[in-house]
Amino acid sequence: MFFQLTSKSLLYRKGSVLLTTVALSISMLVMFGVEHIRDQAKASFASSVSGVDLIVGARSGELNLLLYSVFRMGKPTNNMSWQSYLELSKDPSVSWSFPISLGDSHQGYKVLGTTTEYFKHFSYGTKQPLSFAHGNPFAGIFDIVIGAEIARKLNYQIGDQIILAHGIGRTSFTNHKDNPFRIVGILQATGTPVDQTLHVSLQGLEVLHLPTLARNKFSANTPLQHIKYHELQPKSVTAVMVSLKSRMKTFQFQRKINTAPHEPLMAILPGVALAQLWQTLTVAENTLQLVSALVIISTLFGLSAMLIASIRERRQEIQLLRILGASPFYIYWIIEAEALLITTISTAISLIFLTLGLVFSKTYLLTQYSLSVGVNILSIKTLYTLGILLFLTMLAAFPPSLIAFKEANLKK
Amino acid sequence: MKNVEFSYSISPKKNILKIVHWHVKQGEQLFIHGPSGSGKSTLLNLICGLQTANLGNIRVLGKSFDMMSTRQKDKYRAEHIGYIFQQFNLIEYLNAIDNIKLARHFSSSAHEADFLPKVHALLLTLNLTSQDWYRPVNQLSVGQQQRVSIARALINKPKLIIADEPTSSLDQASRDNFISLLTSLCKKYGSTLLFVSHDMSLCQHFDISIALAQINSAKVIN
Numbered sequence: 001m002f003f004q005l006t007s008k009s010l011l012y013r014k015g016s017v018l019l020t021t022v023a024l025s026i027s028m029l030v031m032f033g034v035e036h037i038r039d040q041a042k043a044s045f046a047s048s049v050s051g052v053d054l055i056v057g058a059r060s061g062e063l064n065l066l067l068y069s070v071f072r073m074g075k076p077t078n079n080m081s082w083q084s085y086l087e088l089s090k091d092p093s094v095s096w097s098f099p100i101s102l103g104d105s106h107q108g109y110k111v112l113g114t115t116t117e118y119f120k121h122f123s124y125g126t127k128q129p130l131s132f133a134h135g136n137p138f139a140g141i142f143d144i145v146i147g148a149e150i151a152r153k154l155n156y157q158i159g160d161q162i163i164l165a166h167g168i169g170r171t172s173f174t175n176h177k178d179n180p181f182r183i184v185g186i187l188q189a190t191g192t193p194v195d196q197t198l199h200v201s202l203q204g205l206e207v208l209h210l211p212t213l214a215r216n217k218f219s220a221n222t223p224l225q226h227i228k229y230h231e232l233q234p235k236s237v238t239a240v241m242v243s244l245k246s247r248m249k250t251f252q253f254q255r256k257i258n259t260a261p262h263e264p265l266m267a268i269l270p271g272v273a274l275a276q277l278w279q280t281l282t283v284a285e286n287t288l289q290l291v292s293a294l295v296i297i298s299t300l301f302g303l304s305a306m307l308i309a310s311i312r313e314r315r316q317e318i319q320l321l322r323i324l325g326a327s328p329f330y331i332y333w334i335i336e337a338e339a340l341l342i343t344t345i346s347t348a349i350s351l352i353f354l355t356l357g358l359v360f361s362k363t364y365l366l367t368q369y370s371l372s373v374g375v376n377i378l379s380i381k382t383l384y385t386l387g388i389l390l391f392l393t394m395l396a397a398f399p400p401s402l403i404a405f406k407e408a409n410l411k412k
Numbered sequence: 413m414k415n416v417e418f419s420y421s422i423s424p425k426k427n428i429l430k431i432v433h434w435h436v437k438q439g440e441q442l443f444i445h446g447p448s449g450s451g452k453s454t455l456l457n458l459i460c461g462l463q464t465a466n467l468g469n470i471r472v473l474g475k476s477f478d479m480m481s482t483r484q485k486d487k488y489r490a491e492h493i494g495y496i497f498q499q500f501n502l503i504e505y506l507n508a509i510d511n512i513k514l515a516r517h518f519s520s521s522a523h524e525a526d527f528l529p530k531v532h533a534l535l536l537t538l539n540l541t542s543q544d545w546y547r548p549v550n551q552l553s554v555g556q557q558q559r560v561s562i563a564r565a566l567i568n569k570p571k572l573i574i575a576d577e578p579t580s581s582l583d584q585a586s587r588d589n590f591i592s593l594l595t596s597l598c599k600k601y602g603s604t605l606l607f608v609s610h611d612m613s614l615c616q617h618f619d620i621s622i623a624l625a626q627i628n629s630a631k632v633i634n
Contacts, residue, residue, distance in 0.1 A: 001514065005503075005514075008506060008510075009505055012505030316497075317501075320497070320501045322486075323462070323495045324489075324490060324517075324518050325486045325487060325489050325490025325518030
């Protein structure tokens with residue numbers, strides 16, 4: 001009966017209740033949306049690279065190098081020479097290293113030239129290595145390994161042939177039509193930019209940019225090990241991922257790279273650069289949080305005002321309930337329950353719309369911002385936020401509930 | 413009531429009610445009249461236990477309110493007192509059945525299995541057809557609303573029915589019908605009826621009628 005009274009009372013005053021519910025739903029949608037995307041972005045960024053102690057590239061900004069080499073975002077950095085890569089890879093402090101070369105694309109997805117060491121050593125999340133859903137690493141010059149997202153979106157399978165385009169834009173006028181690549185491997189989904197990357201050998205990238213005559217020497221069946229070392233040796237690469245034998249030597253090695261005399265290079269620590277990246281975003285993040293909190297608070301004030309106005313119309317109802325045996329506390333809780341019901345409905349509406357919004361914008365966020373956003377918005381944090389919201393609702397409903405309580409307690 | 417005095421806390425020296433001794437026998441149908449502002453509603457609130465007297469003792473159906481907590485008074489009222497309001501005071505967003513259920517909700521017999529058949533039987537006795545039972549009460553005629561309010565007051569078979577100017581907005585024919593229906597049902601259930609109105613012409617319908625001024629020795633200034 002209690003629930004019937006509260007729900008039917010709200011339905012009876014549907015005009016004002018609907019407006020309040022819509023206002024609250026919108027403000028909650030903004031708040032939950034900002035929180036979710038922020039958390040997802042943070043988790044996605046933090047898990048994008050793991051086990052790499054240093055990223056080495058041509059001297060530019062730390063964030064620029066991190067964004068371009070790991071997230072394939074931002075402006076392309078200058079290349080570093082192949083010679084420098086060879087020197088640092090032979091350094092006794094280095095456990096392993098692999099070069100990466102960016103610059104080409106396929107239907108807007110970035111092509112990454114690397115060596116087979118990449119598949120052995122690159123890891124993400126909590127040092128999870130890359131694994132193949134189908135196929136194997138590239139072994140031929142025109143072999144290509146694609147990320148899970150690309151395979152799913154473009155419906156590619158092992159054996160399919162694809163044409164790469166020059167440049168990293170979604171639309172390119174220079175396609176390498178004469179040398180299609182054959183898909184030999186599809187990686188398991190990682191939830192990182194790897195899922196949206198096509199991986200080819202450095203030699204494969206080199207041969208694409210050779211003059212036609214020189215290019216014709218190589219066929220799709222040419223194994224990588226049959227290519228003479230000097231024939232397709234790259235002159236430069238975008239960056240090098242480095243793991244050291246001892247982490248104690250990280251700063252020492254970083255200094256050594258940063259002060260290398262023959263080429264202006266820089267080495268960045270991915271973890272530090274990521275923290276720096278979030279540091280720059282903190283102001284925007286805090287502002288968004290503050291704005292959504294203020295919107296929620298102002299809407300709760302609106303809810304409170306709406307309930308206070310309704311008490312004036314409900315004096316007879318309160319009197320009736322008292323005569324029938326309802327205690328003043330029962331009446332107090334009816335008003336509180338009405339407020340909580342509005343908040344609960346608003347929460348449900350906002351979560352449904354947010355989920356739908358994420359379902360429809362997921363691809364856009366992924367392709368435009370390389371941001372892998374999960375659709376599941378329910379988490380401990382969401383429940384915690386919901387708990388705070390319900391508490392704030394009870395606070396907002398306190399004044400109208402108290403007025404109703406006093407109304408129910410006849411004067412002596 | 414014995415030596416009952418009541419005044420509002422904002423003007424504690426001005427007694428609204430001062431009743432030395434007054435009692436009503438069980439099963440009586442009593443008409444109490446008095447002008448507006450004479451303290452009729454205050455008297456009813458004291459009898460219901462909604463307000464507490466400053467002095468004196470009030471016993472309703474043999475129980476003294478002095479010894480009861482607010483919670484006990486609420487429970488006692490829910491179980492033993494039926495109330496009919498001036499404007500019938502039905503909750504507009506509930507249908508007839510739910511309005512009657514509400515009276516049952518606060519009593520100890522709230523979960524009786526045969527409650528609905530009892531409501532249906534009572535509504536049929538009051539000539540309210542089944543097609544009107546689940547309609548919101550604001551879609552019912554005034555006459556139908558009257559009957560729902562009577563059903564709500566009687567559903568718990570209370571020993572005391574209080575009617576606070578329930579006929580003030582009715583024409584004479586509806587008023588006569590309402591009173592005869594109410595008095596006959598009170599007789600049927602053996603309930604005591606306290607009917608309060610400023611309209612003295614209604615006294616013809618009751619066995620006993622008194623003016624509030626006869627029992628209230630306080631001087632009330634309107």
